[in-house]
Amino acid sequence: xPAPTDLPDRFTATRGELQRVATHVLxxxxxxxxxxxxxxxxxxxxxxxxxxxxxxxxRLAGTDLVVERQTDAGVTAATLALPGTSLAAAAAFxxxxxxxxxxxxxxxxxxxxxxxxxxxxxxxxxxxLRWYRTGSRVLDAVLPxxxxxxxxxxxxxxxxxxxxxxxxxxxxNLGASPGDGGVPEPxxxxxxxxxxxxxxxxxxxxxxxxxxxxxxxxxxxxxxxxGVAFLMxxxxxxxxx
Numbered sequence: 001x002p003a004p005t006d007l008p009d010r011f012t013a014t015r016g017e018l019q020r021v022a023t024h025v026l027x028x029x030x031x032x033x034x035x036x037x038x039x040x041x042x043x044x045x046x047x048x049x050x051x052x053x054x055x056x057x058x059r060l061a062g063t064d065l066v067v068e069r070q071t072d073a074g075v076t077a078a079t080l081a082l083p084g085t086s087l088a089a090a091a092a093f094x095x096x097x098x099x100x101x102x103x104x105x106x107x108x109x110x111x112x113x114x115x116x117x118x119x120x121x122x123x124x125x126x127x128x129l130r131w132y133r134t135g136s137r138v139l140d141a142v143l144p145x146x147x148x149x150x151x152x153x154x155x156x157x158x159x160x161x162x163x164x165x166x167x168x169x170x171x172x173n174l175g176a177s178p179g180d181g182g183v184p185e186p187x188x189x190x191x192x193x194x195x196x197x198x199x200x201x202x203x204x205x206x207x208x209x210x211x212x213x214x215x216x217x218x219x220x221x222x223x224x225x226x227g228v229a230f231l232m233x234x235x236x237x238x239x240x241x
Contacts, residue, residue, distance in 0.1 A: 006215065007127065007185060014124035015159070016109065018060070021118070022046060023156035024031050024087055024111045025065065026058050027104055029096040038153035041161060042137045045129045046154055053147045057093040058094045062129065063120045065090055072237050083122075088114035105157030128178045131186040131214060135161045135176020138188065142174070145232065147240060160189075168239030172209075174231055182206075186214040188227050190234030199237035210234055 008014075027037035030048040033056075039046050047059030055070040065080040080093045091098050091114075098114050131156065139152050139161070146165035152175075154161045162175030171193035178186045183206075191209035206211050212230040220226035 008121055008124045010119070010121035011127065012122040012179070012184065014121045015128055017118050017120050018125060018128055018178075019156065019159040020087060020109050020112065021060065021065070021082065021090060022154070022159065023098070023104055023108050024098060024102070025090045025096065026060070027156040028091065028093045028102050029056070029058050031102060031104070032096055038155060041080055041132045041152075041154060043133070046132060056132060060236065063122055063125050067094055070194060081228050082118050083120045083230065084117045086115045086117060087111060090118070104154070108157040127186070131176060131178050132161050134224065135188065135225065137224055138165060138176070138231060139174060141224075141228045142231045142235065145235060146174075165240065167192075167235065169196045169198060170238075172235070172238060172240070174234075179222070183211060183213065188217075188230055190238075191216045192238060196238075198239070203233060203237060 027050050030051045031037040032195040033052040038157050047057055050057050057068040059066050065082055068077045069153035098111050149165040150163045152161055152163040160175045160177040162173055165172055176188050189211045197204040217223040217226050
């Protein structure tokens with residue numbers, strides 16, 4: 001599937017670099033202080049929840065890395081511009097190291113060359129991070145209709161924002177991905193845990209369930225409303241709404 005023409009040429013490369021930073025800086029820093037590595041969406045990007053004795057938060061704000069810590073003098077913040085910085089330098093800035101074993105999932109990206117400059121395009125990064133905010137709004141809108149939902153988290157392994165819920169047809173994953181090898185642009189998805197695909201066969205358009213792409217939603221009058229309708233349609237077919 002070709003990438004949409006409205007995406008910058010460096011979109012795929014930048015998405016990969018952001019995933020490396022999310023995995024080996026943000027998630028790794030959090031995991032070193034308790035083992036958990038799920039991330040959260042923020043108004044300007046993605047972040048760890050507070051961790052450690054000083055309630056550290058490591059976050060991406062566009063292409064900047066921000067580290068916030070609680071000190072006796074209050075909460076301090078330090079910022080590092082990531083373009084041209086190495087992954088090793090970014091990890092050190094966040095107070096962590098690329099040494100040692102870190103296993104956030106079999107499909108998580110490797111650290112790669114820790115000293116190579118990060119290749120980040122600002123416009124591409126903005127599309128990725130804005131998509132997470134779109135996904136967060138859409139997931140919040142369907143949350144009241146879900147059975148036993150989990151909190152939405154951003155998982156570094158697949159770099160998607162997702163949650164789990166139950167339906168009469170079994171469990172289901174709902175989420176927002178910034179794109180991958182199968183779908184090169186950002187998309188929303190409904191992914192049942194079983195092979196059951198009830199109702200409209202045209203809705204179930206992916207091997208793992210159903211997807212709707214960013215470009216399709218942007219063609220509608222109200223992309224957020226269209227995104228909510230897509231998720232609600234899947235939930236209705238699965239007997240959950």
